[in-house]
Amino acid sequence: MTNEAVTNTSKGSVHTIAVSRKIRLLLWGGAYATSDNNTFDKAKREVIRDYKQSDNNRFSIIDIRIDSAQEFLAATNKQKANSIRSLDVFTHGGPDHFYMVSVREEKDGWPNNLRWYRYAAHNASFSRADLAKIHFLNFTNDAKIEFQGCQTAANPTDENNIAADFSSRLKEAGKTRSSVIGHTTNAVPGIDPNDKPRQDYRHGSRAIFKRGTLVKITRQHGAIDEKWLAQ
Template sequence: MTQRKSSNVVNQKITRRVHLLFYGGALKVGDNSAFEFSAKNVRKDYMKYFPNDSIIFEFISSAKTMVDIINNQKKGNVASLDLFFHGSKWGLYMYKGSSMNKTLSVDDVSNNNLNAGLYGGFTTGLTSTDASEEKRTIDDIDFSVFIDSGAIIEIHGCESGGDLIFIDSISKNLSEKIPNGYVIGHTTKAYPNINDTKVNEEQDYRHGERAIWKNGTVIKKTTKQGWLNLKGL
């Protein structure tokens, strides 16, 4: 008689974390194209380092659309959020109707109230003009969808990593929303032509000085190019 050895099989539920990449929102087709190529290069890195995770890659023309996608994620499931838009310390600029095939004019924006940006808070939101009903602030985001520790938000836009004197900047406020995570933003103007490349497919905003925020404080500034390893910070 053959005696079979009993074995305990443990079924493990594997959670695929989500990486969100949103780009666009600019008046000019050329700017949106640069954002797209840059976003694709960041996506390549996520596919390399996190091959089993899910990636959501979307062109965005209003903060409402972006916030709705974020808030529709499962609680504790979003590991990273990358934002490719024109920006500043106050917020990120998006115009309703922006696209990859038609440039909008300043008159289009003012005549139709197309400003649908994402602002760092109520006060900075008041600075917007020609505002659309699809404008939002970061207070509209449900941050419970982010993982509890180590979440990363990176803003690939001009001067978004700086701070303001009398009111808080978008990077500072975002970092306080994910106190156990990190927010990365440029301290100066950002350009897509890394290493002075003339090849569109090589465009990448991850160069120049970037500030790393954690819970309302800049913990490091770096000029390292490309992917940043934040372990140990």
């Protein structure tokens, strides 16, 4: 992105200067079932809509479908240092992993239709150990990270889950005002029973971690105030 600015080097002169905006990074996909990936896509669109309403065009929005841990790492690590203002991840999850499988529903049939085969023999999950491969310097000091999958913040008071670990890694990178949000239980997309087509995971019991420590469990619906999170 470039802008033009009037300079005082000579009358009427104009120089082109580079302006680098912070980004909102949204990663989604990785499910075996096409219907699940479609739900992640719809939920992602809800979050993007809220960002566009609140941001006043201050941040660039980057939306990437991912199907493996390698693609997750590539999407985060290729960003510039101190550039990721927020990261939203829409995948299946658990306390120790984001679950992404390397077989797709469109390849249905034996043995792909066996759940244990998909999630064991052909598992491309992102584990807590994989956090060591992330370039955490790419995040801003006040970055907001939210995991939409099930139980990514299970056992919140023990701080023994992938969300708490991610927060600790941010602290180690000097991102001391950052926050990480994850579900303490299973996550479901139906935020509004009166509006069933609306798919949004931002409800239910969510834990908020800062510097690796649990600061709050909330049942608030929708986006959590980022100015409060950055305190």
